[in-house]
Amino acid sequence: MLKWIYVPTCAHQEVQTYFEKHERPFSEALKARFDDLKKKIVPDMKHGMSSSSQTSEDPLKVNKRCRNQVRDKINQAFSILRRYVQGKQDDGMDQADTLDTLSNDSDSFVDVAEILKRKTYASTIRNKTYQSIKKSKEFLTRIYPQLFEYAVIVGLRPVPAGQGYEPYIIHKFPEIRNYKVSTEGHLYVCTNMVDSNVSVPLFCFPDAADFKPEKNMKSQSYSFVLTNFDGGRVFGYCKRVQVPESRLPEVLCIISPVDASNMYNTLLNEIELKRVKTLELAQELLAASFGRPLPKPGQDVQIRCLDEIGEMETIHLNRPSDARLENVQYDCLLPYLGTDKLIKVFSSLLLERRIILCSNNLSCLTQAIHAIVALLYPFHWQHIYIPILPAAMLDVCCSPTPYLIGILTSHLNQVLDMPLDEVVIVDLDKKNIIQTVGDESTILPKKIIKALKMAINMCKLDIEAERSQSLMISEAFLRVFVETVGHYGEFITTQQDNKRIFLKENFISKVESHGLQQFLEWFTETQMFEVFITNHLEKRDWGTVDIFMSRVMEYRDGSGPSTERPGIGTKVKNFGKAIKSKLA
Known part of the structure; x- marks a missing residue:
């Protein structure tokens, strides 16, 4: 008699595939028993609880369990890399699996001349951008007495004696703020009111x-x-809305020196509710918002204003502690790029190259670029960053400095006709990389790429992982930095004059894998790594890397979710072996 065995979510399909592969009859009676078992198990796998207790369980406990499950899968994917780098053997791993994982490891080694070329490129970029990075730190430490610099409501009107439309300002608050953007993409203060907000x-x-x-x-x-x-x-920050009195949309736009998309988008949602009623209500809310001080990271601000019937209402806004991880939709990346292309774009970002993404959808473009940059956490993208580039400024794509730019697909042919050198171009709508440098598959060590692919692809194995796809992606890429640079703190030391220094050469040589050493030789020359280390030497930004530091401690101490519990792959394999032995 066939005994009942635990069946994971995807096991039913695995069993059916097994029978088809070996041309064995899958009786209707046996199939019915598996279907019945699946009905009993799947709800528990989906919700992690019985239907009677589902409504009463604390949502915080559900989120915590979800995070632990995701981190368990990340540990499983990267355990092969960790065992290999530390020179350990896993007795529970099949020999074939080990050989497949570590085969062609020599491909991780890149020609010495290529590594030297990357080091030279990265250090040259770092030296050119040092002054601008130093200035940007001063902006981060300023205290702003108002919630934003200024806001505009922009409309469309037909082009005189021509086809198409042109944007124009319907309302601006306050009027004294005057900015203009140069053709190079730089912003400067205007002295002439007529030139205000031309770009x-x-x-x-x-x-x-x-x-x-x-x-x-x-x-x-x-x-x-x-x-x-x-x-x-x-x-x-823009919100394109359809107003009742016109067939053409308007854009509500807030200009701010602060990266806090969720806070400002919440405010824009409130302004939209006012604008669809009357323009005057939207203007009143803009005026009331401007007068409120910008909250510090992690704090709230309240805005009080009158509604349409004259009653006072209060709007609560929260500024996140770290905007890099706020309101990021990582799960949009796989449908747009897939695993392999996503890793190639990520690798190009690490080398601080020029990257162009294109799409017909503005929201898609913004979400994808925002998510790609967030994958660099705990590092910052330090160069030109324009999620949406207007047609009048496409010449910025010819800039010799690193950039991450988004353009509309209708402008793609015009960009392709430009003299672009070593630029990565990605079409999000067609899920295709149009132009590459050619060495993207060698930027990251092959062992890292294999572990990263395994972690990302685990999202597709079962329903629970699919529901946590965004968390899975962010944790997988964060683990890359834990594995490669998580030991940096061991090499920050204090000299006799109390000056803190970073021992870069010792940091690189600490890694046993030659492939990882080659990676660190050029990555430590990049601007993003320089800023990261400088911030730690100067004890800045400690609060913005808390998540990274906690993952490093878990990695070292082994205090995170257990990596010893059998994963979904092991369960499916054991289930298949059990069925085979019963029916052999």
Whole structure:
């Protein structure tokens, strides 16, 4: 008699595949028994609880269990790498699996001349951008007495004696703030009121020339980032809305020196509710918001204003402790790029190259670029960053410095005709990399790539992982930095003069894997690594890397979720062996 065995979520399909592969009859009676078992197990796998207790369980406990499950899978994927680097053997791993995982490891070794070329490139970029990075730190430490720099409501109007539309400012608050963007993408203060905001409306409507009115248009949220001459970044948060009195949409735009998308998007949602009623209500909320001080990271601010019937209402806004991990939709990356292409784009970012992403959808473009940059945590992208580039500024793509730029697909052919050297171009809509440098598969060590692929692909194994796909992706890429640079703290030392220094050469040689050593030789020359280490030497930004530091401690102490529990792959394999032995 066939005994009942624990069946994971995907086991039913595995069993059916097994029978088909070996051309064995899968009787209706046996199939019915598996179907019945699946009905009993799947709800528990999906929700982790019985239906009677589902509504009463604490959501915080559910989230904690979900995080632990994800981190267990990450540990399983990277355990092979960790055992290999430490020179340990896993008795529970099949020999074939070990050989497959570690085969072709010599491919991790890159030609010495190529490593030297990457080191030279990274150090050259770092030296060119040092002053602007130094200035940008000053902007981060400033205290702002108002919630934002200024806000505009931008509309569309037909181009005189021509086709298409052009953006124009319907309302601006306050009027004394005057900015303009140069053709190089830099922001500067204007002295002439007539020139005020000549370029910012183009970022609000980058598709103005090709815009076609739509019926029942849904609201879209997107953003843009500009860099001024002093190295400080200015962020633009946009909400495109359809107003009842016009067939053309308007864009509500907030300009701020602070990266806090969730806080400002919450405010834009409130402004949208006012704007669809009357323009005056939206203007009143903008005025009331501007007068409130910008909260410190992790704190709240309250905005009080009158509603349409004259009653006072309060709006609560929260500024996150670390905006890099806020409101990031990592799960959008796999549908747009897939695993292999995502790793190639991530690798190009690590080498601080020029990258262009294109799409027809503004929200898609903003979400994807924001998520890709967030994968660099705990590091910062230190260079040109423009999620949406207007058609009038496409010449910025010819910049010799590193950048991450988003363009509309309608502008792609124009960009491809430009003299672009070593630029990675990705079409998100077609899920295709149009142009590459050619060495993207060798930027990361092969062992890291294999472990990263295994971790990402675990999202597709069962329903529980699929529901946690965003967390799975963020934790997988964070683990890459834990594995490669997590030991940096051992090599920060204090000299006799109380000056803290970083022993870079000792840091690199500490790693046993030659492939990882080659990676660190050039990565330690990048601007993002230099800023990261400098912040720690100067004891800055400690609060913004708490998650990274906790993962490093878990990695060292083994205090994280257990890595010894059998994973879904082991369960499926054991289940298949059990069935085979019963029916042999």
